[in-house]
Amino acid sequence: MTAVDAPASSTRSPAGPGRGRGRGRRQHALLRLRGDIPMSTRIALAGFGIVVLFGFWWLAADILVKREFLPNPADTLGGLQTYWNSGDFWSDVWASSLRILKGYSISLVIGAVLGLLIGSFRSIESFWESPIGILRYIPATALVPLFLAWLGIDEAPKVALVIAGTVFFNIVMMADVARLVPREMILAAYTLGAGRARVMGRVVLPHCLPGMIDVARVNLAAAWPMLVVAELLAATDGLGYRLTVLRRGSEWDQIFAVLVVFAVIGITSDLFLRWLRNRVSPWARS
Amino acid sequence: MGPVVTESVAADTNVDIQVDGSAKPPKLVVTDLVKEYRTKKRETVLALDHVSLEVADQEFVCLVGSSGCGKSTLLNIVAGLDMPTSGTVEIDHEPIIGPGPDRGMVFQTYSLYPWRTVAENVEFGLECLHLRKARRRERVQELLGIVGLTKFSDHTPDQLSGGMRQRVAIARALAPEPDVLLLDEPFGALDAQTRRSMQDFLVTVWRRTQSTVLFVTHDIPEAIYLGSRVVVLASHPGRVIADIDVPFGAGQNVNITRDPRFLDLRDDIEDLLGSV
Numbered sequence: 001m002t003a004v005d006a007p008a009s010s011t012r013s014p015a016g017p018g019r020g021r022g023r024g025r026r027q028h029a030l031l032r033l034r035g036d037i038p039m040s041t042r043i044a045l046a047g048f049g050i051v052v053l054f055g056f057w058w059l060a061a062d063i064l065v066k067r068e069f070l071p072n073p074a075d076t077l078g079g080l081q082t083y084w085n086s087g088d089f090w091s092d093v094w095a096s097s098l099r100i101l102k103g104y105s106i107s108l109v110i111g112a113v114l115g116l117l118i119g120s121f122r123s124i125e126s127f128w129e130s131p132i133g134i135l136r137y138i139p140a141t142a143l144v145p146l147f148l149a150w151l152g153i154d155e156a157p158k159v160a161l162v163i164a165g166t167v168f169f170n171i172v173m174m175a176d177v178a179r180l181v182p183r184e185m186i187l188a189a190y191t192l193g194a195g196r197a198r199v200m201g202r203v204v205l206p207h208c209l210p211g212m213i214d215v216a217r218v219n220l221a222a223a224w225p226m227l228v229v230a231e232l233l234a235a236t237d238g239l240g241y242r243l244t245v246l247r248r249g250s251e252w253d254q255i256f257a258v259l260v261v262f263a264v265i266g267i268t269s270d271l272f273l274r275w276l277r278n279r280v281s282p283w284a285r286s
Numbered sequence: 287m288g289p290v291v292t293e294s295v296a297a298d299t300n301v302d303i304q305v306d307g308s309a310k311p312p313k314l315v316v317t318d319l320v321k322e323y324r325t326k327k328r329e330t331v332l333a334l335d336h337v338s339l340e341v342a343d344q345e346f347v348c349l350v351g352s353s354g355c356g357k358s359t360l361l362n363i364v365a366g367l368d369m370p371t372s373g374t375v376e377i378d379h380e381p382i383i384g385p386g387p388d389r390g391m392v393f394q395t396y397s398l399y400p401w402r403t404v405a406e407n408v409e410f411g412l413e414c415l416h417l418r419k420a421r422r423r424e425r426v427q428e429l430l431g432i433v434g435l436t437k438f439s440d441h442t443p444d445q446l447s448g449g450m451r452q453r454v455a456i457a458r459a460l461a462p463e464p465d466v467l468l469l470d471e472p473f474g475a476l477d478a479q480t481r482r483s484m485q486d487f488l489v490t491v492w493r494r495t496q497s498t499v500l501f502v503t504h505d506i507p508e509a510i511y512l513g514s515r516v517v518v519l520a521s522h523p524g525r526v527i528a529d530i531d532v533p534f535g536a537g538q539n540v541n542i543t544r545d546p547r548f549l550d551l552r553d554d555i556e557d558l559l560g561s562v
Contacts, residue, residue, distance in 0.1 A: 184393040184397040185399065187367050187385075187391070188397040190366075191386070191387070191390060192387055202410070203399065281401065284400070
């Protein structure tokens with residue numbers, strides 16, 4: 001079709017020279033928004049991502065920077081071996097994990113209960129909205145001096161910081177999960193004779209469970225930084241404390257080993273929570 | 287009131303209504319119902335303007351009207367899920383103060399629990415009644431038989447077609463043996479073929495269970511096909527503009543939709559809704 005034949009179509013952009021024959025905008029196989037790509041391509045790209053990460057690390061360590069405070073992956077592996085053999089490894093991992101477990105469990109319970117109530121009842125939402133809105137913008141780490149003064153230097157301030165640093169995220173995001181329960185499901189339960197408690201327990205909770213586990217998984221990543229801050233400042237064991245010790249001895253390969261340990265713990269808990277989600281709510285499997 | 291029963295009906299339910307329907311006190315009575323909403327701009331919108339309505343026992347009444355006529359609001363008020371500004375709704379002379387299992391409700395979509403199997407979905411209302419497990423199972427099997435889903439009792443809702451899901455929703459609503467079955471455009475999300483077969487299905491279930499049905503739809507032929515009575519609501523404000531006894535019973539003859547009387551009635555209601 002030429003411009004002479006169809007002057008009326010001038011508002012539409014012309015096919016344009018050199019764009020090839022046919023109509024429409026040709027789409028790139030890998031760069032379609034929300035487009036699907038073959039499984040093999042996905043796996044290849046995932047592998048490529050890991051290769052790039054380690055390649056870049058190696059490149060930076062051995063060629064670009066070449067300083068002792070940036071060990072390459074092989075040195076880090078050696079550092080991990082030293083750390084493992086030192087006997088501190090498991091006690092550090094255990095001490096830190098236990099603090100996360102205590103603090104984050106409390107944070108999750110508060111977040112789940114308050115979040116589900118806020119997301120389900122307008123009255124409770126209106127009451128809590130302002131207090132939570134104000135408190136959540138106070139950086140949890142700014143509370144460290146107070147926690148140390150109030151709670152001493154033992155376990156309590158570390159657990160408290162993990163709670164303070166995650167509980168508001170948990171509440172707000174759990175409330176969002178609860179708001180996603182379709183109204184029809186709740187109304188249907190009411191018309192079937194269910195009371196408030198039964199609607200919460202038999203409709204809202206089961207519908208929210210997979211979403212709540214997802215929230216737990218996402219915010220767990222925010223719990224660890226809180227713990228490390230607490231351990232850097234006042235601790236006698238734990239991974240954060242180990243970093244301060246290793247820093248004094250300039251044992252950079254072991255410091256990197258600790259970073260790797262953080263990553264491994266993180267990935268493991270992430271995979272566990274994904275598994276748990278599919279286990280408890282197979283209906284919501286994506 | 288009471289439909290005229292055509293020759294093809296041998297079912298006892300319809301004959302029953304015809305014989306002593308007029309003598310019977312109405313099952314559901316809606317009196318002078320007014321519902322006002324306050325919009326965010328602080329304007330008052332009249333959703334229902336003095337709506338009155340009576341439904342006899344075992345009657346199948348369709349509420350038809352275009353969007354904004356308040357037909358869903360009316361249904362929600364009957365269900366007890368919404369409160370009227372003024373006016374009353376009574377079932378067997380008892381005022382409605384909230385939702386309850388005596389009024390089963392079927393929604394258009396998203397009301398089945400995807401974490402429960404078909405049987406467990408139907409069981410939900412029976413759990414609320416605190417029936418024993420054996421009794422619940424028995425009743426669930428009976429209902430799945432009525433809606434023809436016995437073979438699918440262990441399936442999850444996502445494994446079912448849209449029509450089958452609505453059958454489950456209907457079975458679930460019927461489980462606590464409600465006095466009135468309320469349906470809010472239950473087939474609105476289905477394709478035309480499925481909708482047609484679901485309409486016949488609903489009529490069959492209605493006959494078997496001898497329920498009283500209040501059915502909301504914007505689809506005029508659907509209302510005429512199903513209802514023994516069609517109540518026409520106009521919009522802005524929502525009010526009853528016609529209450530029509532359908533002269534050919536509820537959906538008993540598939541070919542009725544080609545009958546001139548059916549088509550005339552459809553055109554009449556269309557004109558009614560178009561003229562206001």
